[in-house]
Amino acid sequence: MKRIRVVVVDDEPYSRDEILFLLGKYQEVEIIGEADSGEKALGVIMRKSPDVVFIDIEMPQMSGMELAHSLKSMKKVPLIVFATAYPDYAAKAFRVQALDYILKPFDEEQLEETMLLIKDRLIVKETPNEKIVVSSARLAVEDEGKIVYLSPNEITYLFREERETMIRTTDSQYSMKMPLKDIEMKLKxxxxxxxxxxxxxxxxRIEELIPWFNGAYQVKVEGSTEEIPVSRNYVKALRERLEL
Incomplete structure (x- = not known):
């Protein structure tokens, strides 16, 4: 069983002890570091490269949000879970692509849900000779102040419109700022x-491939009347993927 390597960051000792105690109940969790400030945490995280970081938001000097932004430049970016007494930061947490957001005082059921999300993102499959970590690659999208997690099979298609990426499911549409190429990597x-x-x-989810003009095509997907363009350079590879 792969251990989930965790760092906890909180300037309040009692809160830090509480989350450490609750995380200690999970056999798969290995606490590899803790810090009482964003500055100290940055050093610990850079040295130890954890899988997950639990971060308080309201801290003096470097806030949790500032720390999260700094972590985005790392080669291996850890999963981020914000742990805070303030419920008003959910939208900002989403913008730095936090995995989850839990409120103080910590609730064991809420933490259990967070741990399920973490394990879902860090599924471990063992083979006789090696261990392979596989990401579930669920997309976190903001919807009316909530964070919704979309499974890839729910998504019919995505497209870039001005500065946003639009995500279509059979019956809904969402948007996010992440560039399409970055989402493509997540869904690889x-x-x-x-x-x-x-x-x-x-x-x-493709139902039809329709000839268009100059060697280009269009496709139709389940639950949508929109015809999606297929550039002629991609037609051959698409047909090879679609056909027996």
Missing amino acids: NHPFFRTHKSYLVNID
């Missing part, structure tokens, strides 16, 4: 295909 182990510089399509 799932059946998504770049049909055009601005479109990424779930090939399992």
Whole structure:
């Protein structure tokens, strides 16, 4: 069983002790460091490269949000869980792509839900000779002040519109700031295909491939009447993916 390596950052000793105690109940969790400030935490995280960091938001000098932004420049970016007494930071937490957001005083059931999310992102499959870590690659999207986690098979297609990426499911649409190429990397182990510089399509949801003009095509996906462009440079590779 792979250990989930965790660092806890909180300037309040009692809160830090509480989250450490609760995390200590999970056999798969290994606490590899703790810090009482963002500055100290940055050093610990850079040295030890944890899988997950639990971060308080309201801290003097370097806030939890500032720390989270700093971590985005790391080669291996840890999962971020904000642990705070303030519920008003959820939207900001989403913007730095935090995995979850838990409120003080900590609730064991809430932490259990967070741990399920963490384990879902860090699934471990063992083979006789090696251990492979596989990401579930669920997308976190903001919807009316809530954070919704979309499974890849729910998504029919994605497209870039001005400065936002639009995400379509059978019955809903969401938007996020993350560039399409970054989402494509997140979904690389799932059946998504770049049909055009601005479109990424779930090939399992394609129903029709329609000739267009100059060697280009269009596709239709389940639950949508929109015709999605397929650049002629991608047609051959798409047909190879779609056909037996």
